[in-house]
Amino acid sequence: xxxxxxxxxxxxxxxxxxxxxxxxxxxxxxxxxxxxxxxxxxxxxxxxxxxxxxxxxxxxxxxxxxxxxxxxxxxxxxxxxxxxxxxxxxxxxxxxxxxxxxxxxxxxxxxxxxxxxxxxxxxxxxxxxxxxxxxxxxxxxxxxxxxxxxxxxxxxxx
DNA sequence: GCCAACGTTGGC
DNA sequence: GCCAACGTTGGC
Numbered sequence: 001x002x003x004x005x006x007x008x009x010x011x012x013x014x015x016x017x018x019x020x021x022x023x024x025x026x027x028x029x030x031x032x033x034x035x036x037x038x039x040x041x042x043x044x045x046x047x048x049x050x051x052x053x054x055x056x057x058x059x060x061x062x063x064x065x066x067x068x069x070x071x072x073x074x075x076x077x078x079x080x081x082x083x084x085x086x087x088x089x090x091x092x093x094x095x096x097x098x099x100x101x102x103x104x105x106x107x108x109x110x111x112x113x114x115x116x117x118x119x120x121x122x123x124x125x126x127x128x129x130x131x132x133x134x135x136x137x138x139x140x141x142x143x144x145x146x147x148x149x150x151x152x153x154x155x156x157x158x
Numbered sequence: 159g160c161c162a163a164c165g166t167t168g169g170c
Numbered sequence: 171g172c173c174a175a176c177g178t179t180g181g182c
Contacts, residue, residue: 009180033165056180114181134163136179 002043003142004050005130006066006102015052015064015107024104025069028139029077030085032097036139041072041098043141050102051142051150053130054111061113062150070101108154116153124149 006028008014018026031037045068052064074095077085090096114130121131129140142150 007180060181134161134180136164138179 002045002048003144003147004039004044004048004068005053005062005140005142006050007053007055007138009056010054011056014054015104018052018064018066018102019104019107021104025101027075027101028099029075031075031099031138032085032087033136033138035137037096037098039139039141040100044068044072044100046071049105049147051147059111059113059115061111061116062108063111064107065105066102067105068100069103072098072100075099110154112150112153117150120149 010016013026018024028040031040048068050066050068051062052066054060054063074092075085075090075097077083078087078090078095078097079092080086081088085097087096117125117128118131121128125131125146128142128146129135129137
């Protein structure tokens with residue numbers, strides 16, 4: 001079982017949107033970055049857990065927990081000319097983009113803000129990509145010790 | 159709105 | 171295969 005972090009802009013798709021979906025489940029579509037694709041296609045397993053992170057907002061941070069409920073499979077939006085995520089270079093016989101389905105687990109008790117996580121950027125979270133400057137990876141692995149630290153922060157005063 | 163960082167594209 | 175130009179991400 002592995003841990004991940006999934007970034008999303010809540011104006012596009014936020015934790016509340018996921019909770020309101022049928023079965024509280026949604027394909028994590030539209031990822032067009034090879035590193036992120038590889039993680040979904042090759043590494044994610046059913047039962048893996050993820051942090052749901054809100055980016056591009058006033059106070060970016062971790063707002064919830066989600067669960068991976070499928071292994072990787074081709075992203076159908078890449079084949080749909082009407083989709084915002086359409087990629088004519090992705091061939092159904094040789095798909096370029098993959099996704100997993102994720103299910104809502106819970107909101108965190110509070111927004112565990114990026115600014116707060118950055119306080120640990122020089123020590124315990126030194127190799128956590130999220131706290132590095134100008135990090136653009138939309139999906140990243142979370143080491144178990146980092147996962148535990150962050151869940152501990154959830155219980156701390158805001 | 160600014161801009162740093164970084165991924166992608168395409169000319170050569 | 172190099173690398174400049176360009177586009178996008180995302181914090182601030």
